[in-house]
Amino acid sequence: EVQLLESGGGLVKPGGSLRLSCAASGFNFITYSMTWVRQAPGKGLEWVSFISSRSTQIYYADSVKGRFTISRDNAKNSLYLQMNSLRAEDTAVYYCARGHCTGGTCYSGVDYWGQGTLVTVSS
Amino acid sequence: SYELTQPPSVSVSPGQTARITCSGDALPRQYGYWYQQKPGQAPVLVIYKNSERPSGIPERFSGSSSGTTVTLTISGVQAEDEADYYCQSADGSGSWVFGGGTSLTVL
Numbered sequence A: 001e002v003q004l005l006e007s008g009g010g011l012v013k014p015g016g017s018l019r020l021s022c023a024a025s026g027f028n029f030i031t032y033s034m035t036w037v038r039q040a041p042g043k044g045l046e047w048v049s050f051i052s053s054r055s056t057q058i059y060y061a062d063s064v065k066g067r068f069t070i071s072r073d074n075a076k077n078s079l080y081l082q083m084n085s086l087r088a089e090d091t092a093v094y095y096c097a098r099g100h101c102t103g104g105t106c107y108s109g110v111d112y113w114g115q116g117t118l119v120t121v122s123s
Numbered sequence B: 001s002y003e004l005t006q007p008p009s010v011s012v013s014p015g016q017t018a019r020i021t022c023s024g025d026a027l028p029r030q031y032g033y034w035y036q037q038k039p040g041q042a043p044v045l046v047i048y049k050n051s052e053r054p055s056g057i058p059e060r061f062s063g064s065s066s067g068t069t070v071t072l073t074i075s076g077v078q079a080e081d082e083a084d085y086y087c088q089s090a091d092g093s094g095s096w097v098f099g100g101g102t103s104l105t106v107l
Helices: none
Strands: A003-007 A010-012 A018-025 A034-039 A045-051 A058-060 A068-073 A078-083 A092-102 A105-113 A117-121 B009-012 B018-023 B033-037 B044-047 B061-066 B069-074 B083-090 B096-098 B102-106
Touching (some): A045 A092, B009 B018, B018 B102
Antiparallel strands (some): A018 A078, A068 A078, B033 B083
């Protein structure tokens, strides 16, 4: 069974930093791309960042570029999101999601989601 | 920046057919994905690559594509289908995008 468990959320002051983690299990992590998606309270889904299976391709939404860094440790089956210079508008539930990959090809979508971790940026 | 456009809301009676559209300039070249999200829960994939249905998703969910529009169709809508639905795709240069979401109400 595919499982994605996010952690690291919490309350942080504007300008502060936070590091989110996502522990993956139930699948061969090294063969899948991974993505972070966030959802502000009462709002829709917003794509945040993408990382390919071996970290050769990394992309960010314009809203977080230069402030957030995505990374992964395939030996630990883990995905990370380092968030710096946090703003009030970064307040959201952050979801870790597995890329949709079949037959060695990864597509621009996801097939499994974690339950999310809440990040609140407030003074 | 690239955008996907969905109607904010769709309402149908039980047993009827619900259609939710998603429009975007890159959809002729990029696959569309559909996710269902119920209150307080994480999203669930219901359609991938425009029209493929994951295992475990009921057959009443289907997807189609025509030009710059992808469509999620739910045939014989049931009360349990009431949820928010999001389309998602990519712009071809690495960025992904979600539509604004459609709230499906089962009357």
